[in-house]
Amino acid sequence: MAKAGVTDSQTRLKIFRAASDIFEEKGYEGARMQEIADKAGINKALLHYYFRSKDQLFMAVFQVLLKKMFEKIMTIFAADITFKEKIRLFLGQHIDFLSKNPKLPIFLLNEISKNPSIATGLKETLQYGEMRDLLYMKHAKELRGYGIKKSDMPQLMVTVVSMSVFPYAAREMIAIMMPQMLDNKRFKTFMEERKEFASDFILNSLKHRKK
Amino acid sequence: MAKAGVTDSQTRLKIFRAASDIFEEKGYEGARMQEIADKAGINKALLHYYFRSKDQLFMAVFQVLLKKMFEKIMTIFAADITFKEKIRLFLGQHIDFLSKNPKLPIFLLNEISKNPSIATGLKETLQYGEMRDLLYMKHAKELRGYGIKKSDMPQLMVTVVSMSVFPYAAREMIAIMMPQMLDNKRFKTFMEERKEFASDFILNSLKHRKK
DNA sequence: GTCTATAGAAGGATAGAC
DNA sequence: GTCTATCCTTCTATAGAC
Structure with missing residues:
Protein backbone atom coordinates (compact mmCIF):
# COMPACT_ATOMS: atom_id res chain seq x y z
CA MET A 1 0.00 0.00 0.00
CA ALA A 2 1.93 2.99 -1.21
CA LYS A 3 1.50 6.09 -3.31
CA ALA A 4 0.03 6.01 -6.81
CA GLY A 5 0.57 2.45 -7.89
CA VAL A 6 4.06 2.02 -6.54
CA THR A 7 4.53 -0.50 -3.76
CA ASP A 8 7.77 -1.38 -2.08
CA SER A 9 8.22 -4.52 -4.17
CA GLN A 10 11.73 -4.46 -5.52
CA THR A 11 10.75 -5.74 -8.93
CA ARG A 12 7.81 -3.41 -9.24
CA LEU A 13 10.11 -0.54 -8.44
CA LYS A 14 12.69 -1.63 -10.98
CA ILE A 15 9.98 -1.84 -13.62
CA PHE A 16 8.58 1.52 -12.64
CA ARG A 17 11.94 3.21 -12.88
CA ALA A 18 12.77 1.65 -16.22
CA ALA A 19 9.34 2.61 -17.53
CA SER A 20 9.80 6.18 -16.34
CA ASP A 21 13.04 6.48 -18.25
CA ILE A 22 11.74 4.92 -21.45
CA PHE A 23 8.42 6.75 -21.51
CA GLU A 24 10.07 10.06 -20.70
CA GLU A 25 12.56 9.54 -23.50
CA LYS A 26 10.32 8.09 -26.21
CA GLY A 27 6.81 9.02 -25.24
CA TYR A 28 3.85 6.68 -24.96
CA GLU A 29 3.61 5.78 -28.62
CA GLY A 30 7.34 5.40 -29.12
CA ALA A 31 7.96 3.28 -26.03
CA ARG A 32 8.17 -0.51 -26.33
CA MET A 33 7.28 -2.92 -23.56
CA GLN A 34 10.23 -5.08 -24.59
CA GLU A 35 12.63 -2.19 -24.12
CA ILE A 36 11.24 -1.42 -20.69
CA ALA A 37 11.59 -5.06 -19.70
CA ASP A 38 15.18 -5.14 -20.94
CA LYS A 39 16.06 -2.00 -19.05
CA ALA A 40 14.47 -3.36 -15.88
CA GLY A 41 16.39 -6.58 -16.38
CA ILE A 42 13.29 -8.75 -16.30
CA ASN A 43 10.88 -10.45 -18.64
CA LYS A 44 8.14 -8.84 -20.65
CA ALA A 45 5.50 -11.00 -19.02
CA LEU A 46 6.38 -9.52 -15.65
CA LEU A 47 5.41 -6.08 -16.84
CA HIS A 48 1.92 -7.34 -17.38
CA TYR A 49 1.93 -9.23 -14.11
CA TYR A 50 2.65 -6.03 -12.21
CA PHE A 51 0.94 -3.39 -14.32
CA ARG A 52 -1.63 -5.29 -16.39
CA SER A 53 -1.20 -3.25 -19.61
CA LYS A 54 0.97 -0.67 -21.31
CA ASP A 55 -1.77 1.88 -20.67
CA GLN A 56 -1.81 1.27 -16.95
CA LEU A 57 1.95 1.26 -16.68
CA PHE A 58 2.07 4.52 -18.56
CA MET A 59 -0.59 6.13 -16.39
CA ALA A 60 1.26 5.17 -13.22
CA VAL A 61 4.43 6.74 -14.57
CA PHE A 62 2.74 9.77 -16.07
CA GLN A 63 0.90 10.71 -12.90
CA VAL A 64 4.04 10.59 -10.83
CA MET B 1 9.31 19.22 -60.25
CA ALA B 2 8.21 21.26 -57.28
CA LYS B 3 9.31 22.17 -53.79
CA ALA B 4 10.40 19.59 -51.26
CA GLY B 5 8.76 16.43 -52.50
CA VAL B 6 5.46 17.90 -53.52
CA THR B 7 4.62 17.79 -57.20
CA ASP B 8 1.49 19.12 -58.78
CA SER B 9 -0.11 15.69 -58.95
CA GLN B 10 -3.57 15.99 -57.49
CA THR B 11 -3.39 12.70 -55.66
CA ARG B 12 0.05 13.37 -54.33
CA LEU B 13 -1.18 16.68 -53.00
CA LYS B 14 -4.22 15.13 -51.36
CA ILE B 15 -2.00 12.60 -49.66
CA PHE B 16 0.45 15.24 -48.60
CA ARG B 17 -2.25 17.37 -47.03
CA ALA B 18 -3.86 14.48 -45.23
CA ALA B 19 -0.47 13.37 -43.96
CA SER B 20 0.30 16.87 -42.72
CA ASP B 21 -2.89 16.93 -40.69
CA ILE B 22 -2.47 13.47 -39.21
CA PHE B 23 1.22 13.79 -38.42
CA GLU B 24 0.73 17.22 -36.90
CA GLU B 25 -2.08 15.92 -34.74
CA LYS B 26 -0.67 12.56 -33.66
CA GLY B 27 3.04 12.76 -34.25
CA TYR B 28 5.16 10.28 -36.17
CA GLU B 29 4.72 7.36 -33.80
CA GLY B 30 1.03 7.92 -33.26
CA ALA B 31 0.13 8.36 -36.93
CA ARG B 32 -1.22 5.44 -38.95
CA MET B 33 -0.82 5.04 -42.68
CA GLN B 34 -4.38 3.73 -42.85
CA GLU B 35 -5.73 6.88 -41.25
CA ILE B 36 -3.82 9.07 -43.66
CA ALA B 37 -5.15 7.07 -46.59
CA ASP B 38 -8.70 7.37 -45.29
CA LYS B 39 -8.37 11.10 -44.83
CA ALA B 40 -6.93 11.49 -48.32
CA GLY B 41 -9.80 9.40 -49.66
CA ILE B 42 -7.51 6.91 -51.33
CA ASN B 43 -6.02 3.51 -50.75
CA LYS B 44 -3.15 2.66 -48.46
CA ALA B 45 -1.12 1.22 -51.31
CA LEU B 46 -1.12 4.59 -53.01
CA LEU B 47 0.71 6.14 -50.10
CA HIS B 48 3.60 3.82 -50.79
CA TYR B 49 3.34 4.37 -54.50
CA TYR B 50 3.83 8.11 -54.03
CA PHE B 51 6.05 8.28 -50.96
CA ARG B 52 7.67 4.87 -50.70
CA SER B 53 7.53 4.57 -46.89
CA LYS B 54 6.08 6.13 -43.76
CA ASP B 55 9.50 7.58 -43.01
CA GLN B 56 9.76 9.33 -46.32
CA LEU B 57 6.22 10.62 -46.18
CA PHE B 58 6.89 11.96 -42.73
CA MET B 59 10.11 13.64 -43.75
CA ALA B 60 8.41 15.38 -46.65
CA VAL B 61 5.73 16.72 -44.33
CA PHE B 62 8.08 17.56 -41.51
CA GLN B 63 10.44 19.58 -43.63
CA VAL B 64 7.64 21.69 -45.05
C1' DG C 1 -2.46 5.37 -61.32
C1' DT C 2 -5.42 2.95 -58.45
C1' DC C 3 -7.28 -0.94 -56.33
C1' DT C 4 -7.66 -5.66 -53.59
C1' DA C 5 -5.41 -9.00 -51.29
C1' DT C 6 -1.86 -10.51 -48.60
C1' DA C 7 2.77 -11.03 -46.99
C1' DG C 8 5.79 -10.23 -43.15
C1' DA C 9 7.20 -8.13 -39.03
C1' DA C 10 6.41 -6.10 -34.62
C1' DG C 11 4.21 -5.36 -30.56
C1' DG C 12 0.96 -6.10 -26.66
C1' DA C 13 -0.92 -9.58 -24.04
C1' DT C 14 -1.72 -14.31 -22.02
C1' DA C 15 -1.15 -19.46 -20.87
C1' DG C 16 1.09 -22.44 -18.29
C1' DA C 17 5.37 -24.55 -16.30
C1' DC C 18 8.35 -23.99 -12.44
C1' DG D 1 6.94 -14.21 -8.46
C1' DT D 2 9.39 -15.25 -12.69
C1' DC D 3 10.20 -17.45 -16.94
C1' DT D 4 9.44 -19.48 -21.94
C1' DA D 5 6.53 -20.02 -25.51
C1' DT D 6 2.97 -18.45 -28.16
C1' DC D 7 -1.28 -16.15 -29.47
C1' DC D 8 -3.49 -12.39 -31.78
C1' DT D 9 -3.91 -7.99 -33.43
C1' DT D 10 -2.06 -4.16 -35.73
C1' DC D 11 0.75 -2.01 -38.88
C1' DT D 12 3.95 -1.25 -42.73
C1' DA D 13 4.87 -2.69 -47.08
C1' DT D 14 4.47 -5.23 -51.51
C1' DA D 15 2.49 -8.21 -55.33
C1' DG D 16 -0.31 -8.28 -58.93
C1' DA D 17 -4.80 -7.42 -61.36
C1' DC D 18 -7.13 -3.79 -63.82
Missing part, protein backbone atom coordinates in the same frame (compact mmCIF):
# COMPACT_ATOMS: atom_id res chain seq x y z
CA LEU A 65 5.99 12.68 -13.32
CA LEU A 66 3.23 15.23 -13.71
CA LYS A 67 2.90 15.51 -9.97
CA LYS A 68 6.65 15.89 -9.63
CA MET A 69 6.60 18.86 -11.99
CA PHE A 70 3.58 20.56 -10.45
CA GLU A 71 4.63 20.04 -6.88
CA LYS A 72 7.98 21.60 -7.59
CA ILE A 73 6.35 24.70 -9.03
CA MET A 74 3.72 24.90 -6.31
CA THR A 75 6.19 24.47 -3.49
CA ILE A 76 8.26 27.37 -4.70
CA PHE A 77 5.26 29.62 -5.26
CA ALA A 78 3.96 28.79 -1.81
CA ALA A 79 7.05 30.12 -0.07
CA ASP A 80 6.51 32.86 2.50
CA ILE A 81 8.49 35.63 0.85
CA THR A 82 7.75 38.72 -1.22
CA PHE A 83 6.64 38.32 -4.83
CA LYS A 84 9.84 39.89 -5.99
CA GLU A 85 11.91 37.38 -4.05
CA LYS A 86 9.64 34.64 -5.31
CA ILE A 87 10.50 35.34 -8.92
CA ARG A 88 14.19 35.01 -8.21
CA LEU A 89 13.68 31.92 -6.08
CA PHE A 90 11.50 30.32 -8.71
CA LEU A 91 13.89 30.82 -11.58
CA GLY A 92 16.82 29.64 -9.51
CA GLN A 93 15.21 26.54 -8.12
CA HIS A 94 13.11 25.59 -11.09
CA ILE A 95 16.04 25.77 -13.49
CA ASP A 96 18.03 23.63 -11.05
CA PHE A 97 15.17 21.16 -11.00
CA LEU A 98 14.82 21.08 -14.78
CA SER A 99 18.53 20.72 -15.34
CA LYS A 100 18.17 17.42 -13.50
CA ASN A 101 15.05 16.54 -15.50
CA PRO A 102 15.65 18.12 -18.91
CA LYS A 103 13.29 15.85 -20.83
CA LEU A 104 10.42 16.28 -18.43
CA PRO A 105 8.93 19.43 -20.03
CA ILE A 106 8.62 18.16 -23.59
CA PHE A 107 7.40 14.78 -22.36
CA LEU A 108 4.61 16.24 -20.23
CA LEU A 109 3.67 18.92 -22.73
CA ASN A 110 3.47 16.46 -25.58
CA GLU A 111 1.60 13.68 -23.81
CA ILE A 112 -1.00 16.05 -22.41
CA SER A 113 -1.37 17.70 -25.76
CA LYS A 114 -1.86 14.41 -27.58
CA ASN A 115 -4.32 13.16 -24.98
CA PRO A 116 -5.67 15.85 -22.66
CA SER A 117 -7.90 13.42 -20.77
CA ILE A 118 -4.93 11.71 -19.13
CA ALA A 119 -4.66 14.66 -16.77
CA THR A 120 -8.34 14.97 -15.85
CA GLY A 121 -8.02 12.71 -12.85
CA LEU A 122 -5.42 15.02 -11.41
CA LYS A 123 -7.29 18.25 -11.75
CA GLU A 124 -9.39 17.33 -8.74
CA THR A 125 -6.79 15.39 -6.78
CA LEU A 126 -4.41 18.29 -6.81
CA GLN A 127 -6.42 21.44 -6.51
CA TYR A 128 -4.25 23.84 -8.41
CA GLY A 129 -7.20 25.70 -9.81
CA GLU A 130 -7.15 28.48 -7.31
CA MET A 131 -3.40 28.99 -7.52
CA ARG A 132 -3.79 32.27 -9.31
CA ASP A 133 -6.16 33.60 -6.66
CA LEU A 134 -3.99 32.39 -3.81
CA LEU A 135 -0.92 33.97 -5.29
CA TYR A 136 -2.67 37.22 -5.98
CA MET A 137 -4.24 37.45 -2.54
CA LYS A 138 -0.97 36.77 -0.85
CA HIS A 139 0.79 39.55 -2.75
CA ALA A 140 -2.12 41.86 -3.54
CA LYS A 141 -0.51 45.01 -2.26
CA GLU A 142 2.88 44.37 -3.82
CA LEU A 143 1.36 43.39 -7.17
CA ARG A 144 -0.92 46.40 -7.27
CA GLY A 145 2.19 48.44 -6.65
CA TYR A 146 3.53 47.01 -9.90
CA GLY A 147 0.29 47.80 -11.69
CA ILE A 148 -0.63 44.11 -11.96
CA LYS A 149 -4.35 43.54 -11.79
CA LYS A 150 -5.84 40.19 -10.88
CA SER A 151 -6.81 39.74 -14.52
CA ASP A 152 -3.15 40.14 -15.51
CA MET A 153 -2.09 37.17 -13.42
CA PRO A 154 -2.52 34.50 -16.10
CA GLN A 155 -0.34 36.47 -18.52
CA LEU A 156 2.29 37.06 -15.87
CA MET A 157 2.34 33.47 -14.64
CA VAL A 158 2.58 31.98 -18.12
CA THR A 159 5.44 34.38 -18.82
CA VAL A 160 7.34 33.47 -15.67
CA VAL A 161 6.97 29.73 -16.11
CA SER A 162 7.88 29.87 -19.78
CA MET A 163 11.19 31.49 -18.85
CA SER A 164 12.43 28.27 -17.28
CA VAL A 165 10.38 25.62 -19.08
CA PHE A 166 10.57 26.75 -22.70
CA PRO A 167 14.33 26.50 -23.21
CA TYR A 168 14.26 22.84 -22.14
CA ALA A 169 11.22 21.99 -24.25
CA ALA A 170 12.68 23.80 -27.23
CA ARG A 171 16.33 22.94 -26.77
CA GLU A 172 16.77 21.08 -30.07
CA MET A 173 14.82 23.75 -31.92
CA ILE A 174 16.99 26.45 -30.41
CA ALA A 175 20.02 24.45 -31.49
CA ILE A 176 18.96 24.82 -35.12
CA MET A 177 19.44 28.57 -34.84
CA MET A 178 22.26 28.40 -32.32
CA PRO A 179 24.28 25.23 -32.88
CA GLN A 180 26.48 25.94 -29.89
CA MET A 181 23.50 24.93 -27.75
CA LEU A 182 24.05 21.31 -28.75
CA ASP A 183 26.97 21.27 -26.40
CA ASN A 184 25.81 20.26 -22.93
CA LYS A 185 28.21 22.52 -21.10
CA ARG A 186 27.19 25.52 -23.20
CA PHE A 187 23.54 24.87 -22.65
CA LYS A 188 24.13 24.41 -18.94
CA THR A 189 25.91 27.76 -18.84
CA PHE A 190 23.11 29.35 -20.83
CA MET A 191 20.57 28.17 -18.28
CA GLU A 192 22.72 29.22 -15.35
CA GLU A 193 22.94 32.71 -16.81
CA ARG A 194 19.25 32.61 -17.49
CA LYS A 195 18.48 32.54 -13.78
CA GLU A 196 19.72 36.08 -13.46
CA PHE A 197 18.79 37.31 -16.92
CA ALA A 198 15.17 36.23 -16.58
CA SER A 199 14.82 37.42 -13.00
CA ASP A 200 16.21 40.83 -13.87
CA PHE A 201 14.17 40.95 -17.04
CA ILE A 202 10.90 40.28 -15.25
CA LEU A 203 11.52 42.40 -12.18
CA ASN A 204 12.76 45.25 -14.27
CA SER A 205 9.65 45.15 -16.38
CA LEU A 206 7.38 45.03 -13.35
CA LYS A 207 9.23 47.77 -11.54
CA HIS A 208 8.76 50.27 -14.34
CA ARG A 209 5.32 49.17 -15.44
CA LYS A 210 2.95 52.03 -16.08
CA LYS A 211 -0.06 51.74 -13.83
CA LEU B 65 6.16 22.34 -41.61
CA LEU B 66 9.50 23.18 -40.05
CA LYS B 67 10.29 25.50 -42.90
CA LYS B 68 6.86 27.12 -42.56
CA MET B 69 7.56 27.91 -38.92
CA PHE B 70 11.08 29.20 -39.44
CA GLU B 71 10.32 31.25 -42.49
CA LYS B 72 7.53 33.00 -40.65
CA ILE B 73 9.83 33.95 -37.81
CA MET B 74 12.67 34.92 -40.13
CA THR B 75 10.50 37.03 -42.37
CA ILE B 76 9.27 39.09 -39.47
CA PHE B 77 12.72 39.54 -37.97
CA ALA B 78 14.08 40.57 -41.36
CA ALA B 79 11.71 43.55 -41.62
CA ASP B 80 13.31 46.94 -42.09
CA ILE B 81 12.09 48.65 -38.93
CA THR B 82 13.49 49.47 -35.51
CA PHE B 83 14.05 46.69 -33.01
CA LYS B 84 11.37 48.12 -30.81
CA GLU B 85 8.87 48.03 -33.63
CA LYS B 86 10.09 44.56 -34.52
CA ILE B 87 9.10 43.19 -31.13
CA ARG B 88 5.57 44.47 -31.51
CA LEU B 89 5.34 43.29 -35.11
CA PHE B 90 6.66 39.87 -34.20
CA LEU B 91 4.24 39.24 -31.37
CA GLY B 92 1.31 40.49 -33.42
CA GLN B 93 2.06 38.52 -36.54
CA HIS B 94 3.46 35.42 -34.97
CA ILE B 95 0.51 35.00 -32.65
CA ASP B 96 -1.77 35.45 -35.65
CA PHE B 97 0.20 32.79 -37.46
CA LEU B 98 0.13 30.36 -34.54
CA SER B 99 -3.56 30.87 -33.93
CA LYS B 100 -4.01 29.40 -37.41
CA ASN B 101 -1.51 26.61 -36.66
CA PRO B 102 -1.98 25.95 -32.96
CA LYS B 103 -0.63 22.41 -33.01
CA LEU B 104 2.50 23.30 -34.95
CA PRO B 105 4.68 24.24 -31.96
CA ILE B 106 4.22 21.08 -29.92
CA PHE B 107 4.49 18.95 -33.03
CA LEU B 108 7.81 20.45 -34.13
CA LEU B 109 9.22 20.68 -30.64
CA ASN B 110 8.38 17.08 -29.86
CA GLU B 111 9.52 15.51 -33.12
CA ILE B 112 12.84 17.32 -33.09
CA SER B 113 13.32 16.46 -29.47
CA LYS B 114 12.62 12.76 -30.04
CA ASN B 115 14.85 12.64 -33.10
CA PRO B 116 17.18 15.63 -33.47
CA SER B 117 18.75 14.28 -36.64
CA ILE B 118 15.61 14.88 -38.70
CA ALA B 119 16.49 18.56 -38.76
CA THR B 120 20.17 18.23 -39.65
CA GLY B 121 19.50 18.45 -43.35
CA LEU B 122 17.89 21.81 -42.88
CA LYS B 123 20.61 23.46 -40.88
CA GLU B 124 22.61 23.91 -44.05
CA THR B 125 19.75 24.42 -46.49
CA LEU B 126 18.35 27.29 -44.51
CA GLN B 127 21.24 29.23 -43.09
CA TYR B 128 19.68 30.50 -39.92
CA GLY B 129 22.91 30.14 -37.99
CA GLU B 130 23.97 33.73 -38.27
CA MET B 131 20.53 35.12 -37.43
CA ARG B 132 21.68 36.39 -34.09
CA ASP B 133 24.60 38.24 -35.62
CA LEU B 134 22.50 39.68 -38.42
CA LEU B 135 19.88 40.89 -36.00
CA TYR B 136 22.44 42.38 -33.67
CA MET B 137 24.37 44.14 -36.43
CA LYS B 138 21.23 45.63 -37.85
CA HIS B 139 20.20 47.10 -34.50
CA ALA B 140 23.57 47.46 -32.80
CA LYS B 141 23.11 51.05 -31.78
CA GLU B 142 19.55 50.67 -30.57
CA LEU B 143 20.34 47.49 -28.65
CA ARG B 144 23.39 48.98 -27.01
CA GLY B 145 21.11 51.80 -25.95
CA TYR B 146 19.07 49.20 -24.10
CA GLY B 147 22.18 47.74 -22.54
CA ILE B 148 21.95 44.59 -24.61
CA LYS B 149 25.33 43.14 -25.45
CA LYS B 150 25.83 40.73 -28.32
CA SER B 151 26.24 37.94 -25.80
CA ASP B 152 22.79 38.75 -24.41
CA MET B 153 21.10 38.09 -27.74
CA PRO B 154 20.43 34.37 -27.24
CA GLN B 155 18.72 35.07 -23.93
CA LEU B 156 16.67 37.85 -25.42
CA MET B 157 15.66 35.94 -28.53
CA VAL B 158 14.65 32.83 -26.62
CA THR B 159 12.59 35.04 -24.36
CA VAL B 160 10.82 36.82 -27.21
CA VAL B 161 10.01 33.66 -29.12
CA SER B 162 8.81 31.85 -26.02
CA MET B 163 6.25 34.60 -25.46
CA SER B 164 4.27 33.51 -28.51
CA VAL B 165 5.24 29.85 -28.86
CA PHE B 166 5.04 28.59 -25.29
CA PRO B 167 1.33 29.21 -24.65
CA TYR B 168 0.43 27.10 -27.69
CA ALA B 169 2.83 24.30 -26.84
CA ALA B 170 1.68 24.31 -23.24
CA ARG B 171 -1.98 25.03 -23.72
CA GLU B 172 -3.28 21.82 -22.17
CA MET B 173 -0.83 22.12 -19.32
CA ILE B 174 -1.93 25.67 -18.68
CA ALA B 175 -5.51 24.45 -18.70
CA ILE B 176 -4.76 22.24 -15.69
CA MET B 177 -4.07 25.33 -13.64
CA MET B 178 -6.56 27.56 -15.46
CA PRO B 179 -9.48 25.47 -16.69
CA GLN B 180 -11.04 28.45 -18.43
CA MET B 181 -8.28 28.08 -21.03
CA LEU B 182 -9.98 24.95 -22.32
CA ASP B 183 -12.54 27.21 -23.93
CA ASN B 184 -11.39 28.17 -27.41
CA LYS B 185 -12.80 31.69 -27.28
CA ARG B 186 -11.15 32.35 -23.94
CA PHE B 187 -7.84 31.11 -25.14
CA LYS B 188 -8.14 33.15 -28.30
CA THR B 189 -8.82 36.25 -26.20
CA PHE B 190 -5.90 35.39 -23.95
CA MET B 191 -3.59 35.27 -26.95
CA GLU B 192 -4.99 38.46 -28.43
CA GLU B 193 -4.32 40.24 -25.16
CA ARG B 194 -0.91 38.66 -25.05
CA LYS B 195 0.17 40.60 -28.12
CA GLU B 196 0.09 43.78 -26.13
CA PHE B 197 0.98 42.35 -22.75
CA ALA B 198 4.12 40.67 -24.03
CA SER B 199 5.18 43.60 -26.21
CA ASP B 200 4.80 46.03 -23.33
CA PHE B 201 6.44 43.61 -20.95
CA ILE B 202 9.52 43.20 -23.11
CA LEU B 203 9.88 46.80 -24.23
CA ASN B 204 9.35 48.04 -20.74
CA SER B 205 12.05 45.79 -19.43
CA LEU B 206 14.49 46.83 -22.15
CA LYS B 207 13.75 50.50 -21.76
CA HIS B 208 14.66 50.56 -18.09
CA ARG B 209 17.46 48.07 -18.22
CA LYS B 210 20.51 49.10 -16.23
CA LYS B 211 23.49 49.31 -18.53
